[in-house]
Amino acid sequence: MMLAEPEYLTEINLKLKEMQEAIRNIGSAVQSALLNRQKGTSASICAMSQTIHRIDEEITDKCVEALIRHQPFAGDLRNITVALKISYDLARVGRYLYNVTQIIDDVGGEDCEVGEISSMLEEARDMIDQSMNGYFKKDYALAENMTYRDDKIDERYRQVLSKYKEMKNVKGECIMLNALVARIVERMADHACYISNESLYLITGKRQTIRAPKCNER
Numbered sequence: 001m002m003l004a005e006p007e008y009l010t011e012i013n014l015k016l017k018e019m020q021e022a023i024r025n026i027g028s029a030v031q032s033a034l035l036n037r038q039k040g041t042s043a044s045i046c047a048m049s050q051t052i053h054r055i056d057e058e059i060t061d062k063c064v065e066a067l068i069r070h071q072p073f074a075g076d077l078r079n080i081t082v083a084l085k086i087s088y089d090l091a092r093v094g095r096y097l098y099n100v101t102q103i104i105d106d107v108g109g110e111d112c113e114v115g116e117i118s119s120m121l122e123e124a125r126d127m128i129d130q131s132m133n134g135y136f137k138k139d140y141a142l143a144e145n146m147t148y149r150d151d152k153i154d155e156r157y158r159q160v161l162s163k164y165k166e167m168k169n170v171k172g173e174c175i176m177l178n179a180l181v182a183r184i185v186e187r188m189a190d191h192a193c194y195i196s197n198e199s200l201y202l203i204t205g206k207r208q209t210i211r212a213p214k215c216n217e218r
Contacts, residue, residue: 006076008066012083013136015059019090020132022052023097027125030097034118034181037110042101052094059087078205082198086135089191089198093128096184096191103180112174120156120185123149127192135199143203146196153189157182 005013026048033041063080066072072080100121127149134142160182164175201207 131195143196
């Protein structure tokens with residue numbers, strides 16, 4: 001018989017779901033700003049990002065309180081450490097989304113092509129959402145698939161850089177907009193991978209070194 005989840009873990013997971021929903025909302029707003037090359041949205045997005053960081057702090061407080069008051073062990077202790085890391089990852093994603101609007105405000109790019117980076121952003125947003133679903137459902141297959149999707153984002157990022165490196169007669173602001181946003185999206189996808197790695201640890205009890213940088217031979 002499966003044991004009921006401790007109340008403190010339920011409270012922590014509810015806060016993580018609140019963060020997930022906040023990421024969805026801010027992501028939708030940023031997606032629209034990018035598609036329309038809309039300046040002046042960074043202030044409102046910053047406020048939304050600050051809400052995500054506030055929830056992150058609340059989760060940290062709840063995790064510390066649970067460790068002190070309940071002294072969990074085995075799976076429950078593992079779940080708390082996982083929740084702490086996932087909360088941090090989501091807070092970073094919130095910050096990255098805000099950074100996208102900062103770039104739009106600073107660079108502009110009203111006449112720039114943004115189809116590819118917008119598509120990449122949409123994919124990264126879905127990766128974050130699905131990585132969280134994998135955590136809540138403890139879905140091994142869903143979590144494991146995230147590495148494959150992250151590799152695809154990495155490939156698309158390199159293609160964006162290669163494309164604008166070779167193009168002639170392209171405005172500097174368009175090169176900056178595409179390169180900077182693509183880099184941020186690539187980092188967002190990394191955090192989806194990190195979240196899924198934590199889910200795999202929660203499920204199996206074994207850690208992978210997915211957070212360590214890959215050193216490719218040249």
